[in-house]
Amino acid sequence: MILAMKKRIAVPTNQKIQLKDITRDIQKAIAEIGISEGLCIVFNPHTTAGLAINENADPDVATDLERAFQEMVPQVRFDHIEGNSPAHFLSCVTRHSLQIIVEDGRLQLGRWQGIYFCEFDGPRSRNVWVKVIAG
Amino acid sequence: MILAMKKRIAVPTNQKIQLKDITRDIQKAIAEIGISEGLCIVFNPHTTAGLAINENADPDVATDLERAFQEMVPQVRFDHIEGNSPAHFLSCVTRHSLQIIVEDGRLQLGRWQGIYFCEFDGPRSRNVWVKVIAG
Amino acid sequence: MILAMKKRIAVPTNQKIQLKDITRDIQKAIAEIGISEGLCIVFNPHTTAGLAINENADPDVATDLERAFQEMVPQVRFDHIEGNSPAHFLSCVTRHSLQIIVEDGRLQLGRWQGIYFCEFDGPRSRNVWVKVIAG
Numbered sequence: 112m113i114l115a116m117k118k119r120i121a122v123p124t125n126q127k128i129q130l131k132d133i134t135r136d137i138q139k140a141i142a143e144i145g146i147s148e149g150l151c152i153v154f155n156p157h158t159t160a161g162l163a164i165n166e167n168a169d170p171d172v173a174t175d176l177e178r179a180f181q182e183m184v185p186q187v188r189f190d191h192i193e194g195n196s197p198a199h200f201l202s203c204v205t206r207h208s209l210q211i212i213v214e215d216g217r218l219q220l221g222r223w224q225g226i227y228f229c230e231f232d233g234p235r236s237r238n239v240w241v242k243v244i245a246g
Numbered sequence: 247m248i249l250a251m252k253k254r255i256a257v258p259t260n261q262k263i264q265l266k267d268i269t270r271d272i273q274k275a276i277a278e279i280g281i282s283e284g285l286c287i288v289f290n291p292h293t294t295a296g297l298a299i300n301e302n303a304d305p306d307v308a309t310d311l312e313r314a315f316q317e318m319v320p321q322v323r324f325d326h327i328e329g330n331s332p333a334h335f336l337s338c339v340t341r342h343s344l345q346i347i348v349e350d351g352r353l354q355l356g357r358w359q360g361i362y363f364c365e366f367d368g369p370r371s372r373n374v375w376v377k378v379i380a381g
Numbered sequence: 382m383i384l385a386m387k388k389r390i391a392v393p394t395n396q397k398i399q400l401k402d403i404t405r406d407i408q409k410a411i412a413e414i415g416i417s418e419g420l421c422i423v424f425n426p427h428t429t430a431g432l433a434i435n436e437n438a439d440p441d442v443a444t445d446l447e448r449a450f451q452e453m454v455p456q457v458r459f460d461h462i463e464g465n466s467p468a469h470f471l472s473c474v475t476r477h478s479l480q481i482i483v484e485d486g487r488l489q490l491g492r493w494q495g496i497y498f499c500e501f502d503g504p505r506s507r508n509v510w511v512k513v514i515a516g
Contacts, residue, residue, distance in 0.1 A: 116484065117482050117484065117489065149379065149516070150285075150287060150377070150379050150420075152420060152480060152482060154480075154481070154482055154489070155491075156489075156490065156491025156492070156494060157491055157493075158434075158435050158436040158442075158491065158493045158494055163338045164293075164338075164341075164342040165293050165334055165337060165338055166293040166334060169326055169327065169328075171325040171326040171327065171331075172293075172326050172331065172334050174325065175322075175324045175325055175326050175331040175334065175335070176331075176334060176335055176338060178320075178322040178323065178324075179319070179320045179322055179324075179331070179335045181322075182320035182321070182322045183318070183320045183453070184449070185448075185449045185452035185453045186452070187445075187448040187449055187451075187452045188448065189445045189448075189449075190441040190444065190445055191439055191441040191442050191445050192439065192441065193439075196441075196442065196445040196446075196449070199435055199436060199442050199445065199446060200445070200446060200449045202435060203433045203435055203446060203475065204339060204474060205338065206341070206434075206476070207434040207479070207494070208479070208480050208481075209342070209343070210287060210289075210343050210345060210480060211289070211343075212252050212287060212289055212375060212377050214251065214252065219252065219289070219291075219375065220291065221290075221291025221292055221293065222291070223292075223293045224291060224293055224342070240482060240489065242420070242482050243516075244379055244381075244419065244420050244514055244516035245516055246284070246378075246379035246380055246381065246514075246516070284514065285420075285422060285512070285514050298473045299428075299473075299476075299477040300428050300469055300472060300473055301428040301469060304461055304462065304463075306460040306461040306462065306466075307428075307461050307466065307469050309460065310457075310458075310459045310460055310461050310466040310469065310470070311466075311469060311470060311473060313455075313457040313458065313459075314454070314455045314457055314459075314466070314470045316457075317455035317456070317457045318453070318455045339474060340473065341476070344477070344478070345422060345424075345478050345480060346424070346478075347387050347422060347424055347510060347512050349386065349387070354387065354424070354426075354510065355426065356425075356426025356427055356428065357426070358427075358428045359426060359428055359477070379514055379516075381419070381513075381514035381515055381516070
């Protein structure tokens with residue numbers, strides 16, 4: 112079942128907190144997978160990063176969101192020895208996966224929607240997995 | 247592959263922030279799609295709205311959630327020229343899609359669960375897409 | 382279509398707010414379902430609980446997250462008569478479902494990822510549903 116195997120996409124990040132547009136990478140992976148009708152799953156295998164779909168027209172939206180995510184972390188005691196519990200928290204909020212309908216080999220997104228990798232403990236070498244279920 | 251195409255449901259909203267119960271609309275779309283076993287995907291193509299599954303017995307729950315979402319927006323500088331960055335933030339938190347198991351042509355929800363469209367920048371003419379993957 | 386029916390897993394909780402690792406239970410359910418390639422859906426049928434994928438190496442991460450979730454609830458008026466609106470809010474944030482790629486009959490998780498049931502109004506007898514879509 113070669114067609115259905117997940118594809119791995121490298122996502123290098125270069126800021127501590129960064130929303131990085133990966134829409135084109137995901138679209139390219141779908142073309143390579145070769146399933147034209149179904150459901151695309153984007154999976155983030157990291158515990159200090161997340162995924163989001165939001166506006167990619169005005170770049171101010173992404174930087175506004177970066178500030179808002181950073182500020183939303185509650186001021187509580189964090190015991191985790193690595194000191195990056197805020198990133199684990201934001202990972203839970205922005206989550207580990209996205210699902211997008213695929214028709215005619217194209218991601219079906221709203222007019223203003225783009226797909227973002229959400230880095231919360233960068234910069235790092237990250238990756239996401241892409242799979243398409245036919246249907 | 248006509249059966250698998252997404253269906254579009256109109257969701258008019260009439261408040262700035264509004265959780266609107268769309269459970270019946272989704273169930274109706276599934277009946278029309280005609281796949282009785284599988285996975286239902288509800289996709290929100292907007293960047294200032296979201297989706298949620300929560301209690302639809304006591305209407306106070308939805309209005310409590312509307313107040314809580316409004317208040318959870320961090321007090322940071324927002325540069326986006328349209329001035330609706332809080333709605334973009336809440337859209338990221340409540341997200342762009344839901345998935346619900348379908349058996350015997352029925353949404354498999356918990357006893358108290360209903361499906362809500364989450365408007366954060368209304369009132370507007372919104373829509374959601376519904377797809378069912380057989381399996 | 383016996384193979385595709387959802388499986389029910391009991392998740393007893395013993396704290397008011399508790400992140401409980403259910404990774405092994407989900408893996409066991411997948412083995413029983415017997416679909417080796419596809420997409421696993423974990424569905425939470427409760428309106429005062431959620432699901433998360435995050436680190437399960439250092440147990441401090443889960444307890445840090447429990448404190449952060451509790452603290453993130455906005456201080457607004459809540460009218461819902463049962464008095465557990467904070468739990469409904471946290472359920473919306475942590476959500477009702479997860480999706481994980483399955484290959485060779487194994488959940489495809491990142492190295493540090495585990496699957497957590499998020500109790501926000503415990504202790505209670507909870508359950509989650511597991512389904513696998515082949516593909």
